[in-house]
Amino acid sequence: MSHAHTTIQPGYATGSTHFVRSYAKINLSLDILGKRADGYHELVTVMQTIDLYDTICLTAIEEDTVRVICSRPELNGDDNLAARAAQAVRQRLSLSQGVMIELQKHVPVAAGLGGGSSNAAAVLLALQQWWQLSLSSSDLLNIAASLGSDVPFFLTGGLALCEGRGERITPLAPHWPAAMRWLLLLKPAIGVSTAAVFRSLPPDDYTDGSHSRAICSAFINQGELHLEDLHNGLQRGVLERYPEVAQAREDMLQAGASHVRLSGSGPTLFAAFSRLDQAAPVQQQLHRQGYEVHLTRVVGSGGENITFF
Numbered sequence: 458m459s460h461a462h463t464t465i466q467p468g469y470a471t472g473s474t475h476f477v478r479s480y481a482k483i484n485l486s487l488d489i490l491g492k493r494a495d496g497y498h499e500l501v502t503v504m505q506t507i508d509l510y511d512t513i514c515l516t517a518i519e520e521d522t523v524r525v526i527c528s529r530p531e532l533n534g535d536d537n538l539a540a541r542a543a544q545a546v547r548q549r550l551s552l553s554q555g556v557m558i559e560l561q562k563h564v565p566v567a568a569g570l571g572g573g574s575s576n577a578a579a580v581l582l583a584l585q586q587w588w589q590l591s592l593s594s595s596d597l598l599n600i601a602a603s604l605g606s607d608v609p610f611f612l613t614g615g616l617a618l619c620e621g622r623g624e625r626i627t628p629l630a631p632h633w634p635a636a637m638r639w640l641l642l643l644k645p646a647i648g649v650s651t652a653a654v655f656r657s658l659p660p661d662d663y664t665d666g667s668h669s670r671a672i673c674s675a676f677i678n679q680g681e682l683h684l685e686d687l688h689n690g691l692q693r694g695v696l697e698r699y700p701e702v703a704q705a706r707e708d709m710l711q712a713g714a715s716h717v718r719l720s721g722s723g724p725t726l727f728a729a730f731s732r733l734d735q736a737a738p739v740q741q742q743l744h745r746q747g748y749e750v751h752l753t754r755v756v757g758s759g760g761e762n763i764t765f766f
């Protein structure tokens with residue numbers, strides 16, 4: 458069977474091969490309520506998938522194993538979250554089908570964009586469909602949560618309120634304010650460890666969840682969403698600890714972005730624009746300064762187009 462497809466559609470299957478897209482997310486808002494007894498932090502966060510994605514190609518193999526080939530060789534091996542997702546499904550259902558996972562990374566790694574978590578969720582959903590498995594939604598959620606705090610969100614994607622460790626998901630209506638039609642992402646040239654960011658978080662930065670809940674209400678009521686209300690409880694610590702991120706934020710503001718926010722534990726920063734002719738010059742300026750920038754739009758659950766209000 459030929460795999461020489463020029464256009465790769467989400468969920469495109471050719472008998473023994475299955476292609477899927479695995480979208481990145483941003484945290485529109487992130488409140489950290491406090492540290493839990495299990496070492497994780499209790500969160501209230503609003504996440505949204507964006508049209509920046511990795512491509513995953515799953516192919517049946519004869520051996521009773523999972524292989525992974527990644528365009529970023531440092532991500533090869535059994536620790537890769539996509540490989541761990543396939544192994545978790547095989548173990549849960551005692552399956553002997555082997556699979557090769559080819560992972561073409563476009564989403565920046567260790568960036569606060571959920572790339573690895575999204576890969577894991579995409580593999581779970583693809584195998585469920587392709588191997589016609591009978592995993593219930595709660596089975597899928599449990600497997601996803603065992604792989605990482607952000608993985609359950611990516612089973613639905615779109616816009617969602619995420620609570621607990623991040624694994625309790627309430628999907629929200631796929632409407633999005635026109636003021637945020639274009640999202641400019643800047644990925645500073647450093648990787649950030651989520652665990653290290655959480656470990657050094659001062660309790661002063663804990664909040665009661667009201668920022669994220671207010672954003673949620675604005676979405677539900679299609680009310681005014683004030684960009685200045687977007688809050689990330691990890692931002693202050695990351696800007697203090699990583700001067701490259703603070704500098705990048707300054708440069709975004711200088712280039713004409715406003716209300717620049719960190720996504721997740723960073724280091725990716727984002728800013729919203731209503732029009733392409735406002736966003737594009739800022740992107741070009743930052744690109745000229747040598748930054749990795751991506752101009753993206755939001756996508757709904759499963760990557761479909763969404764309506765703006």
Ligand code: C5P
Pocket residue numbers: 496497498499500604605606607621622623651652653655656
């Ligand atoms: O769940 P995941 O493995 O993606 O989390 C990575 C690290 O981030 C955890 O080991 C933990 O240190 C930190 N974390 C946290 N509270 C959360 C999510 C992640 O402290 N809700």
